[in-house]
Amino acid sequence: MNNTGMISLVITIANVIFSIKGFKNRAFFDKYAFRVERILLFKEYYRVVTSGFLHVNWQHLIFNMLSLLAFSWLLEADLGAGAFLLIYFGSLVGGDLLSLLIHRHTGDYSSVGASGAICGVIFACIALFPGMEVSFFGLLAIPGWLYGILYTGYAIYGITSRRDNIGHDAHLGGALVGMGLAAIIAPQAMLANLATCITIIVPCIFFMYVIISKPHILLVDNFFYKQHHVVGDIDDRYVFERANRQKELDAILEKIHQKGINSLSKAEREKLERYSQQIK
Incomplete structure (x- = not known):
């Protein structure tokens, strides 16, 4: 029996099941999403992997799964299940680690x-x-x-301009890790396409260095240049945000004490439920 593509199919099904669960249960979604504060301060390292099986909506999920199936069959058939899994999860973790590094000051x-x-x-x-x-x-x-070169340029632009909510940094990190692992697994193929790979990798590494260490050089609406020098480091931001949340919670509890829980507005009820889930 030919099992080629079975791993790709299992990963696709897992993404669908996990994402649907997240669509229906916000607490489940929040528990497993990638969030800098929870990873760095609370050591919830599992989020680096579990966030890769959640999606924002059906459009996001369907587009990603179609893209995965369009390429995964070829890769799994050529390299085998073990190598495919290494590239898939290595790219997932590598992309999120780059994102964690870039956004480490934004809890x-x-x-x-x-x-x-x-x-x-x-x-x-x-x-x-x-x-x-x-x-x-x-x-x-x-x-x-050509697709690789165009995508690299788009990802670099997306990181620096912050014109949308797409995690271009994780995309770029995943792409670099995937290409690097492919080169280790099948070096002869990498050598045959060396010029193209270098054309993609060199500007990626250069811009990653600039974005992480010298963001002020980029004269664009850079996420770090515009905001991070104001808000302080992650610990300061966490303390500030936690104090604000505590003030809101105290106000809600005081209102319940004086007027009863039925006096709460819809927004206040949602906040109270969110706070109780975070405590759990």
């Missing part, structure tokens, strides 16, 4: 999605199969190497 930063892992799979395919083409919904096909 309330959070994200979800399998995009880092999927980008690792895509870029591993680009490294191993230089002649492949990437098709956009079957309408337009471009060389894999």
Whole structure:
């Protein structure tokens, strides 16, 4: 019996089940999402992996799973299940670790999605199969190497401009890890496509260094340049945010004491429920 693609299918099903559970249960979603504060301060390291199986909505989930299935079958068939799993989870963890490094001073930063892992799979395919083409919904096909270069530029722009809520840093980190692991697993294929891989990797590493260590050099609406020098480090931010949450909670409890729980507004009830879940 040919089991090629079974691991890809199992991962896809796990993403669907886990994400649907998150859609229906906000407490479940919050418990397993990537959140800097919970990882660095409360040592909830499992979030680095579990966040990769959650998605924001159906559109996010479907797009990611279609992208995964479009590339994973080829990679799993060529390298085998073990190597595929190494690339998938290595890219997932690598992308989230880069995101954790970049956002280490922003305790309330959070994200979800399998995009880092999927980008690792895509870029591993680009490294191993230089002649492949990437098709956009079957309408337009471009060389894999060109897709890699364009995607790298878009991710770098997304990190620096912060024009959307997409975790470009995790995408970029996952892509680099995926390509690096592919090179270790199949070095002969990497050598055959060395020029393209270097063209993608070198600017990524350079901009990652600038973004992390010298963000003021980038004359754009940079997340760190505009905000981080104001809010202080993660411990200061955590203390400040916790004090504000405690004030809100005290006010709600005082209102219950004086007027009863039925006097609470819908927003106050939601806050009280959220606080009680965090305590649990």
